[in-house]
Structures are given as C-alpha cells and as structure tokens.
Amino acid sequence: MSNSWGRSGLWRSPHPACSSADVFPDFPFVRALSDPGPFMDAARYVVGAMMTPSHRHFGERLAASCRALSLPLALYEVPYVHRSISTTGADDLRYTKANYVRFLMDHYRFPVLYVDADCVIARPPTLIDQFLKQQVDFAIFNWLAQEHTEAYIPKELTVQDPHGAWTTRDRFYRFSHSIDVMSQSQLLCSGAVQWYNNTAAARALLANWQEVIARTPGTADDKCLDFAFNNFPRHDTLLRSVWLEKGYARYAWWIYECPIINHPEIPYTGEGFVALDELDGKRRIYREQLRQRKVAYVFPKDCLIDTQARTLLRLQDGTWRAAGAVSTPLWL
Numbered sequence: 259m260s261n262s263w264g265r266s267g268l269w270r271s272p273h274p275a276c277s278s279a280d281v282f283p284d285f286p287f288v289r290a291l292s293d294p295g296p297f298m299d300a301a302r303y304v305v306g307a308m309m310t311p312s313h314r315h316f317g318e319r320l321a322a323s324c325r326a327l328s329l330p331l332a333l334y335e336v337p338y339v340h341r342s343i344s345t346t347g348a349d350d351l352r353y354t355k356a357n358y359v360r361f362l363m364d365h366y367r368f369p370v371l372y373v374d375a376d377c378v379i380a381r382p383p384t385l386i387d388q389f390l391k392q393q394v395d396f397a398i399f400n401w402l403a404q405e406h407t408e409a410y411i412p413k414e415l416t417v418q419d420p421h422g423a424w425t426t427r428d429r430f431y432r433f434s435h436s437i438d439v440m441s442q443s444q445l446l447c448s449g450a451v452q453w454y455n456n457t458a459a460a461r462a463l464l465a466n467w468q469e470v471i472a473r474t475p476g477t478a479d480d481k482c483l484d485f486a487f488n489n490f491p492r493h494d495t496l497l498r499s500v501w502l503e504k505g506y507a508r509y510a511w512w513i514y515e516c517p518i519i520n521h522p523e524i525p526y527t528g529e530g531f532v533a534l535d536e537l538d539g540k541r542r543i544y545r546e547q548l549r550q551r552k553v554a555y556v557f558p559k560d561c562l563i564d565t566q567a568r569t570l571l572r573l574q575d576g577t578w579r580a581a582g583a584v585s586t587p588l589w590l
C-alpha cells in the first residue's frame with residue numbers, strides 16, 4: 259500500500275468552497291434494492307453501488323456476495339446512468355458516480371466503499387479496516403503504481419484430439435495489454451472500486467471530479483478522475499490517498515491475481531468515449547514524470563497460456579508448441 263500525495267496547485271475548482279449545494283445536484287432514485295440497515299450497528303463504512311434495470315441480475319449477484327460476508331450494502335436502482343459511465347447514458351449529472359458517492363455520504367454519514375454493480379466481493383475486504391485506522395481519504399486502483407499490469411484475455415482455438423476437432427473458448431489466454439510506465443504520485447485509474455472517507459478532503463476531490471465530468475461531455479469518468487486527482491489543489495486540502503492492490507479491483511483479465519473484490523467479466527474497452535488530454539492548459543497525465551517499468555512480464559507476450567494443461571505455448575512453423583510450464587497460481 260503506497261502513499262500518494264499527487265501534484266499540487268495545478269487546477270482549482272470554480273467553486274473553491276466545494277460545498278454540496280454549489281456542485282452537486284439531488285440524487286432521485288427509483289428504489290433502494292439493498293438496505294445496509296441490518297448490518298449498520300457493527301459497520302464503520304457502507305458498500306455502495308447503483309444499477310439500472312438492465313443490470314439487475316448483476317446487482318442481485320453483488321448483494322448475495324455482501325450478505326454472505328455481512329457487509330452493509332446500499333444498492334440503489336436508477337433510471338439511467340450518466341454518459342461518463344456508459345456511452346449510451348444520459349446527460350443528467352445527477353447520475354454520475356461522484357454524485358452517487360456524495361449522496362451516500364450525506365445519507366448514511368459513513369465512509370463509502372463504492373463498487374460497480376457488476377462486481378462481486380469474493381473475500382473479506384480487510385484492507386478497508388486499515389484505511390479506517392490510517393484515516394485514508396481516497397483509494398483506487400492505479401495502473402501507474404503497479405509493477406505488474408499485464409492483462410490476458412481468452413483466445414478461441416480449435417483443438418484436435420482422438421475424438422475429433424472442437425473449439426475451446428475459455429481454456430487458452432493470450433496477452434492483451436499493459437501499462438509499462440510508473441508513477442506513485444500520478445493517477446491512471448480503473449474505477450470499478452473506490453474508497454472515500456467521509457472527510458472534507460474526500461468531498462473536495464468528489465466535487466472536483468464532478469466538475470471535470472460536467473465540463474468534458476462524453477469523456478469516461480475514469481479519465482475525469484485522473485485529471486481531477488492529478489490537478490487537485492493540495493495546498494488547500496491535504497488528501498490522504500493510497501493505491502488499491504489489484505485483488506481489490508480485480509478484473510477477469512488478471513488471471514494471476516487472487517480476487518478479493520472481483521469483476522468476473524472482461525470489462526468494456528472504452529471505445530466511443532471522448533478523449534481528455536488537457537483542460538484549462540493542464541494535462542491529465544504529466545508524461546515527463548513517468549518512469550519505465552522494468553520487471554519481466556508474468557507470462558511472455560508471445561505465448562499462449564493453456565490454463566488446463568498449465569503450459570505455455572509458442573507458435574512455431576504454424577503450430578503451437580510447448581514452451582514451458584505454468585507455475586503461477588491462476589484464478590479464472
């Protein structure tokens with residue numbers, strides 16, 4: 259768990275006071291599908307998620323995982339989400355993630371562990387207890403702070419055996435992408451899981467995030483949060499932030515990472531969102547401050563991973579041939 263204090267004094271909200279009345283609209287919801295009430299006596303934070311009717315089956319899956327671990331889940335159904343969350347979303351700023359987290363803070367008066375509705379909490383999130391003890395304001399997964407970010411996705415192959423040929427869809431994995439530069443002070447996030455303490459500093463970051471979303475229509479909220487964090491006015495408010503371990507924002511493409519908070523499906527590619535590189539003369543990522551990652555990949559980029567036989571395969575003369583064994587534990 260690495261401390262990060264980010265850059266300072268690079269961008270200021272048009273509303274320096276960052277009050278909810280200045281920045282945030284109301285949050286009218288359809289209904290609350292999961293009430294954290296039964297678990298609140300022992301709780302010190304609320305797990306929060308919102309979903310549209312089309313994602314109800316995901317919400318039910320998340321709720322079941324929280325009940326199994328006695329976690330206080332506040333799950334709200336909304337008519338639609340903002341276009342910063344989905345390219346098919348609406349322009350209604352009431353349904354951003356930033357506004358939803360602020361609503362949960364105001365309503366429950368607790369810190370918030372935000373999770374996307376299509377996540378599952380697979381194991382007790384004990385790291386959150388450390389955040390509370392250390393008074394951490396903000397935590398999220400940061401691609402720039404991890405030595406290993408290699409993503410691997412399924413590859414369909416036709417397998418020939420004595421019984422004939424058949425196509426497998428979930429046995430073989432190939433390299434997809436990685437971020438090969440690093441920084442402990444800048445943020446390049448994936449926002450499926452986010453921690454916000456109920457503090458002035460966390461609320462100020464939420465307010466800045468909401469304003470970047472409002473000013474950059476069509477941009478993904480992850481990119482807006484990068485900008486809000488990397489240009490957060492630290493001299494006004496000290497923000498205590500750390501980076502989540504991959505297991506706490508574990509996407510299906512990290513097959514070598516044990517899931518604690520899991521996104522079981524390969525996520526959406528992000529195509530269709532508007533890019534955000536600069537705003538008000540400030541940049542989303544300050545590339546000159548990044549350093550090159552030097553560690554070897556978990557699995558070679560040119561190899562297929564046979565998760566059933568636990569072998570690596572390399573293409574030679576048009577044929578996939580054994581190139582080594584897989585000793586790394588896998589979670590599929």
